[in-house]
Amino acid sequence: MARVVRFHEHGGPEVLRIETVDAPPPGEGEVRIRVKALGLNRAEALLRAGTYIETPSLPSGLGLEAAGIVDRVGEGVEGFAPGDAVSIVPPISMIRWPAYGDQVSFPANLLVRHPPSLSFEAAAALWMSYLTAYGALIGIAQVAKGDFVAITAASSSVGLAAIQIANLVGATPIAITRTSAKKEALLQAGASHVVVSAEEDLEGRLKQITGAEGVRVVLDAIGGPIFEPLTAAMSRGGLLLEYGGLSAEPTPFPLFTALSKSLMLRGYLVHEITGNPVRLEAAKAFILAGLEKGLLRPVIARTFPFEEIVEAHRFLESNQQLGKIVVTV
Numbered sequence: 001m002a003r004v005v006r007f008h009e010h011g012g013p014e015v016l017r018i019e020t021v022d023a024p025p026p027g028e029g030e031v032r033i034r035v036k037a038l039g040l041n042r043a044e045a046l047l048r049a050g051t052y053i054e055t056p057s058l059p060s061g062l063g064l065e066a067a068g069i070v071d072r073v074g075e076g077v078e079g080f081a082p083g084d085a086v087s088i089v090p091p092i093s094m095i096r097w098p099a100y101g102d103q104v105s106f107p108a109n110l111l112v113r114h115p116p117s118l119s120f121e122a123a124a125a126l127w128m129s130y131l132t133a134y135g136a137l138i139g140i141a142q143v144a145k146g147d148f149v150a151i152t153a154a155s156s157s158v159g160l161a162a163i164q165i166a167n168l169v170g171a172t173p174i175a176i177t178r179t180s181a182k183k184e185a186l187l188q189a190g191a192s193h194v195v196v197s198a199e200e201d202l203e204g205r206l207k208q209i210t211g212a213e214g215v216r217v218v219l220d221a222i223g224g225p226i227f228e229p230l231t232a233a234m235s236r237g238g239l240l241l242e243y244g245g246l247s248a249e250p251t252p253f254p255l256f257t258a259l260s261k262s263l264m265l266r267g268y269l270v271h272e273i274t275g276n277p278v279r280l281e282a283a284k285a286f287i288l289a290g291l292e293k294g295l296l297r298p299v300i301a302r303t304f305p306f307e308e309i310v311e312a313h314r315f316l317e318s319n320q321q322l323g324k325i326v327v328t329v
């Protein structure tokens with residue numbers, strides 16, 4: 001039998017239930033793992049609340065990131081055996097392959113042998129944030145030495161991964177956070193500058209930091225009214241990568257700013273990387289090399305035991321975190 005987290009109705013964290021179900025054997029091309037740690041993502045809170053890009057039939061499982069030990073391999077799987085320590089690249093559908101459980105199966109091509117020096121907790125905090133940040137900053141924007149990169153929701157796990165990746169390639173990461181509560185921690189985490197958007201003039205501060213050059217790349221998870229100051233501070237030909245929708249407010253299209261500076265505004269999902277084997281291999285190689293050199297280091301905000309999954313989701317939505325929330329199993 002397996003213990004899994006499911007919800008039978010949409011709603012707040014309290015709809016999550018730990019249930020005991022049959023642990024099905026892994027299907028063809030799949031591997032079952034005994035989970036040691038789960039990494040939490042905002043997407044899971046959205047699926048639970050019924051506002052995600054995927055619509056589940058109920059009851060539904062959830063979860064996109066796990067690390068653990070291979071327990072059984074399905075037919076046709078080569079290269080993995082029981083006892084291997086692995087972590088999971090987020091699947092395209094968390095409804096089809098939900099991670100929140102103590103025994104879960106995933107397609108074998110999504111398993112990675114993480115470096116033995118990495119704890120299960122850190123391995124569960126790795127792939128979603130670093131693949132998302134890598135795909136945007138390196139895969140699309142080709143950020144390099146000398147670029148200014150503005151990162152909103154910088155205290156999120158993706159934001160912190162983006163700060164580290166920008167530093168790794170010699171760019172200047174500018175972290176944006178709403179209040180000064182996390183300012184010092186963001187500087188400690190590698191941000192060259194921190195702008196507190198609710199307390200400072202965002203456009204003015206970005207222009208002051210970047211001088212005549214402007215921000216070449218914006219990595220934005222928020223949308224909404226922040227679009228105007230962000231785009232106003234961008235360089236000619238700059239690229240804004242939109243990868244989230246944390247703001248509940250409408251997003252204005254900055255028509256004249258976009259026109260006059262030939263800006264590029266582009267939507268982005270990590271599936272562009274995870275769904276393309278060639279790009280995924282390049283991303284994994286970049287991230288594993290960065291880990292090896294100690295230049296990339298997953299930041300864990302707080303760890304909860306599996307039994308406290310409801311509290312873990314409450315903390316996720318409290319926005320107090322700096323980095324990834326991890327659940328140990």
Ligand SMILES: NC(=O)c1ccc[n+]([C@@H]2O[C@H](COP(=O)([O-])OP(=O)(O)OC[C@H]3O[C@@H](n4cnc5c(N)ncnc54)[C@H](OP(=O)(O)O)[C@@H]3O)[C@@H](O)[C@H]2O)c1
Binds near residue numbers: 157177244
């Ligand atoms: N496109 C993709 O493929 C992809 C992949 C992964 C994640 N995402 C998206 O990336 C975002 C971050 O995800 P995550 O799981 O790493 O982090 P998370 O833990 O959900 O991020 C939380 C941080 O975002 C900021 N924030 C929250 N609500 C906000 C709001 N209404 N307005 C402005 N800022 C807000 C807060 O920072 P401050 O309080 O410091 O401002 C908060 O600490 C989410 O929107 C998620 O859906 C997208």
